[in-house]
């Protein structure tokens with residue numbers, strides 16, 4: 001008789017399953033065994049464990065408090081809003097307690113204080129049975145691309161898998177619903193979508209023809225690995241090549257500590273500098289940063305997406321330096337330009353994917369913004385220089401990637417004007 005492998009479900013796997021079945025499956029396979037070991041090494045009183053339907057269930061409590069003369073298990077929530085995933089995690093914990101016949105009240109600890117939880121054990125049970133069904137197949141579910149993929153450790157693997165399969169969810173703008181509609185209409189590969197009639201596609205998908213044209217072009221871009229310039233007659237499709245240009249990128253720690261990276265491009269030279277703006281002692285580095293970007297006070301400062309600008313505005317609001325307003329006027333968002341006027345062979349228009357599509361590679365492998373955040377948070381505590389050096393190297397490459405993307409964009413715009 002074939003032996004059925006035990007499935008391990010802990011808080012992380014459950015949380016992943018809510019956003020992506022594939023991620024949960026890969027995580028469970030990757031760290032099977034290590035999770036149980038970890039829970040045994042740490043303080044056991046914070047772990048709840050039970051067996052159910054050939055699954056080992058593990059849930060961790062952050063604290064215990066006395067509430068209304070009753071011992072109460074506490075789960076930390078770092079936001080004011082209690083989301084569905086928090087409620088499911090609490091229900092999972094309640095379900096394990098119920099299996100152990102050791103039911104305690106559960107509370108969320110939010111920045112606003114303790115909030116009592118009303119767990120739905122039936123819901124937790126349903127999800128667990130679904131996990132069992134998915135995991136027992138022994139085959140990883142196909143990727144379902146969404147915003148959850150941005151910081152997922154399996155991102156590269158999923159993109160490679162989907163590209164090989166010609167999976168249509170590799171087309172930017174195709175989520176689960178649209179994928180089903182396309183498959184129902186008989187389009188199952190990227191190549192087929194790239195040759196589709198936009199009018200028919202619009203009808204099948206319930207979208208307008210303009211949106212369908214964009215999807216067809218996006219499919220063509222992925223299929224041929226080519227960039228396309230769209231709306232080229234729009235007056236906003238403009239970019240100038242200056243003698244001096246700055247490229248700016250911010251890394252943020254989990255708390256209020258920041259690393260600002262800036263690359264200055266002069267005719268034949270690039271200079272990179274970074275500035276550490278640490279909580280309660282940011283002023284000196286802030287001034288150094290402003291002085292550096294003001295060496296060439298008319299040079300544009302390129303950045304990617306709103307985050308860098310928002311951080312800049314945050315410091316501007318705390319600063320009395322009168323130059324900041326003028327500096328902010330020099331900010332130019334490359335994401336905005338790329339997303340509105342270009343179709344690029346990527347699933348996500350992140351700087352990383354866009355720059356990689358033109359052959360740029362980061363020197364630090366398996367690193368992303370999330371890793372940089374963890375490293376910066378850890379460095380602040382430990383002052384381990386190797387952690388900082390990794391972030392700096394990664395940030396410098398972010399700035400260089402931005403420069404490469406800007407060059408590609410400006411070259412394509414120039415070509416279209418000829």
Ligand code: SF4
Pocket residue numbers: 019020021022023142143144145146148149152153154155156158
């Ligand atoms: S990259 Fe996206 S699709 Fe792949 S496992 Fe992660 S969340 Fe799921």
